[in-house]
Amino acid sequence: MINSRQLTLQHAVRYFIAALFWIPVTFFSLLLIKNTIPYFSFSQEFSFIQERAILFARSIYKYSFYIHIFAGMVCISTALIQFSSSLIKKRKKVHIWSGRIYVMVVLLLGAPTGLYMSFFAKGSYWERTLFMFMAVYWFYTTMQGFTAILKKNVLAHKIWMIRSYSMAMTAVTFRVYYILLYYFGMDLLHNYEISLWISVLGNMLVAEFLIFRKSRVYLKTFLT
Amino acid sequence: MKRIIYTAVALIICASVFGIADYINAKKQGKLVNYTDDVQTSEATISEKKKEIITTGKEEMLTVNTKNEFKKEKKEKKIVKAKVKEGTRYNEVVPELAATEKPKDPVIEKVNLMDVLLAKTIDENKSDSIIPKGNKRRINLEMFSRAPIREKRIKK
Numbered sequence A: 001m002i003n004s005r006q007l008t009l010q011h012a013v014r015y016f017i018a019a020l021f022w023i024p025v026t027f028f029s030l031l032l033i034k035n036t037i038p039y040f041s042f043s044q045e046f047s048f049i050q051e052r053a054i055l056f057a058r059s060i061y062k063y064s065f066y067i068h069i070f071a072g073m074v075c076i077s078t079a080l081i082q083f084s085s086s087l088i089k090k091r092k093k094v095h096i097w098s099g100r101i102y103v104m105v106v107l108l109l110g111a112p113t114g115l116y117m118s119f120f121a122k123g124s125y126w127e128r129t130l131f132m133f134m135a136v137y138w139f140y141t142t143m144q145g146f147t148a149i150l151k152k153n154v155l156a157h158k159i160w161m162i163r164s165y166s167m168a169m170t171a172v173t174f175r176v177y178y179i180l181l182y183y184f185g186m187d188l189l190h191n192y193e194i195s196l197w198i199s200v201l202g203n204m205l206v207a208e209f210l211i212f213r214k215s216r217v218y219l220k221t222f223l224t
Numbered sequence B: 001m002k003r004i005i006y007t008a009v010a011l012i013i014c015a016s017v018f019g020i021a022d023y024i025n026a027k028k029q030g031k032l033v034n035y036t037d038d039v040q041t042s043e044a045t046i047s048e049k050k051k052e053i054i055t056t057g058k059e060e061m062l063t064v065n066t067k068n069e070f071k072k073e074k075k076e077k078k079i080v081k082a083k084v085k086e087g088t089r090y091n092e093v094v095p096e097l098a099a100t101e102k103p104k105d106p107v108i109e110k111v112n113l114m115d116v117l118l119a120k121t122i123d124e125n126k127s128d129s130i131i132p133k134g135n136k137r138r139i140n141l142e143m144f145s146r147a148p149i150r151e152k153r154i155k156k
Helices: A004-041 A047-051 A059-080 A085-090 A092-118 A125-150 A154-168 A170-183 A188-214 A218-223 B002-029 B038-056 B066-086 B113-124
Strands: B061-065 B108-112 B135-137 B153-155
Touching: A004 A059, A004 A170, A059 A092, A059 A154, A059 A170, A059 B002, A085 A092, A092 A125, A092 A154, A092 B002, A125 A154, A125 A188, A125 B002, A154 A170, A154 A188, A170 A188
Parallel strands: none
Antiparallel strands: B061 B108, B135 B153
16 A cells, blocks of 8 residues: 555655656757757758768759758657656646647658658768668657548557657667767767667667556557 | 658659769769768869869969068978977977978969969868867857767867
8 A cells, every 4th residue: 555655755756757858858859950940040050960961962862861850850849849748747738739849840851851862961871871761760669650630549549649759769878878888988870870770779668668558458550 | 641752753763863862873973972982072173173264264374483482381390490409399290301302492373273272172171080189079059950060179
C-alpha cells in the first residue's frame, strides 16, 4: 500500500525526470530555430552554402534547401507543444491545429525536400542512404500517425507520432553530438559521420524505449 | 484528408525521381562533390569562382615584384633564427636554417590573378582535420547550426 508521502515523492521524481528531458530538448530546439533564421536573408555568405556552391547553382536544390529549413523550423516548434498532456486536456484545439500544421509541413514540404537533398548529402554512400532512410521513415511515421488519428486510434497515433518526432529531432541531436565530439577532439570528418549515425539510431532507440515503457499494449501496434 | 496523403505520396515519388535523375546527371558530368574530400571541395569552389570571373570579365594580370618579397622573407628568417637561439618554444616548430644556404636571385615574374585567387581558395578550404597541438577547442552557441565547424582554438 502506497501512502500519500510516497505518492508525492513519486510525482516529484516523475516531474524531475520530465524536466531533465524537456528542458534541454526545448533549449536546443529553440537554439536551432534561432540559428536557422539568418538563412532567410538568402545571403550566399554562409559556409554551409559556400561548401555546396555547385548544388546551390541549381534552382531546384536551392528551393529545396530553403523549403526544408523552413519546414524544419515549423516542425520543431509545433512539435514542442504536442506532447504536453495538460495542453491536450485543457486546450485540445491547440493540439489539433498545431498537429495539423506539423503533419502538413512534414508530408508536403519537409520529407520530400529532405529526400531530394539526401542524394547530394555530405558523406559517403552510407550517409546518403541514411539521409534517404530518415526522409522516408519520417514521412512514413507521420503518415501512419495521421491516418491512425483519422481512424480514432489514439494509442497508435501516439506511438507513430513519437517515432515521427524522434526523426524530426535528429536535426537537434546530431548537432549536440557533433559539438560534443568536436570538443573532445575528434577530427571533423569522422565526427560528422559518427554523430549522424548516433543521432539517427540513438533517437530511434530512445523512441522505441519510450513507447515500450509508456505503453503496456505496445504489441497492439503491430495489429493496426 | 485522403487528398493530402495522395499529394504527399506523389511529392515523395517526384522527389526521389528528381533526386535519382539529378544525381546520375551530376555524376556523369563530374559535378558531384564529395564533401569529405577536401581537394574535391576546394576544386568545386574554385571552378565556381573561375566562372564568376569569366562572366564578369574582370580577369586581370598582376605584376608582382618578387624583389620586395625576397627582402621581407630574409628579414623574417633572421627574426626566426634569433628566436631559436634564445631557446624559446619555437624550437619545436621552426626548423633551424642552414648557414650555407644562399638566397636565389630575385626574379621579376608575372602572376596571374587566377592563380592568386586559387591559392587563396585552397588556403580557405584547408582541411579542418589539421589540428595544432597544445590548443584547446572552443565551442559556442553559433556552432549549433547547419554550418560546418571551422577550427578556432584558444592558446594555452
